[in-house]
Amino acid sequence: MILTLTILLAVIIAIAWAAFNAAYLVLAERRGAGIIQRRPGPNINGPFGLLQPPLDGIKLMAKQLIIPDGADKFMYISAPVLVMCPAIMSFVALPYSDWLQAQNIDVGLLMVFAFASMGTMGIVFAGWSSRNKYSLMAAMRSVSQAVAYEIPMIITALTITLMAGTTNLDAIVAQQSENFFHWNIFPLFGETHNILMPFSFLIFFICSMAETNRAPFDLGEAEGELVAGFHIEYGSMGFGLFFMGEYANIVIGATLATIFFLGGWSCPFGLFPGVWWFLIKMYAIIFTIIWIRWTFPRTTIYGLLNLSWKILIPASLVNLLLTAGLMKVF
């Protein structure tokens, strides 16, 4: 009974955390865009515009969910759920601190990547079931992008696994927990002695941005050119779920980068380790992602695929090989 309640509570917290982040990152994104473009951004509803996300949510929920004529009804309705659910599931394995984790899984890293890949299926469902050739084409573009960037991302994660000797996310953080110089991103110091780590971090960061369809890699839904890409036929909360799924994936990407490279919840100076350090690092990465979105123009689909297949995949493979070599030598 108590176990059931604990599981229920964990699930509710995971969903609430994902939804809260998704809602308020939209606000942060819009305010960030405003600050970079030297305008205020949404600041009318509530103090600093803090009531904007709930109001947007109410607006979306009040709208009618229109199912297009001839759409595959079951797939059409399940697609947004299939995007959102895997994102929430990934939160189960993510450790936010030594006590704040839903479930310590030995193959946590594998589980997160497995669920992250499932989001692609939702995109295919959405594009296919809308009975709209544009959304189908946009879904194909999105999938080709997701597949291309998953490879270097997982190879980089493999590099981390190779060094840490475990796929347990908790253990990966524990190895970096002493101080600043034991973080994986810093070469030469710490136990890892791997000078290639900043390079791995860069690859991982680029891939996590491309995986989550973020600018400058947001070709899947290029608002200006394709209207909305694969979710062109979705309105109401169906659209809202796609949007929230995207932001939940950003949180997962930033969380993974924090765990792999920035030492998780450990403090840079060895003081007061705790969940707040984790949140500081995670949000710093998320704000960098927002900053990047409002700095660079969108790439072309050729540039996007070239970057992955010609640069990132060979680079990450070489990185893996050299890491293995370095581990053998030292």
Added chain:
Amino acid sequence: MINYFREIFSGLWSLFVGMKVTFIEAFSPKVTVSYPYETLKMCDAYRGHIELIENENGDPNCVCCMSCVRACPSGCISLTGEKPEGGKKKVLTSYNLDFTKCSLCSACVEACNFNAIEHSKEYNLASRNKEDFHFDLLARLRERNQ
């Protein structure tokens, strides 16, 4: 081969340069105003609909010479005036502007020899009724003076 790497690193470097630019912009002061709550002063050259100019007594400068009526290519302006008993000059009794036809060509303002009309700085005009754009400028002048 060396060009391949050079291209990658120069491209990567240009990204950081771009991010520095937006970082500086982010900490620069805002250039927009929250429109309905704050408004900017319109520039001198802005042409709104015409407005009567008053003299120091609060009466219109207009002497009813009808130059503006004749100058208007669209026939927007209609005015009437009469001589008060014992007075020398004509006094304006009504000045109506049909803004629906006005093209803001400024011919009336140029034709006026008595500094009686000018362009207003009004830019917030919107209505669903045509009648809202038939202005009684004399009434507007009195309203301003109150």
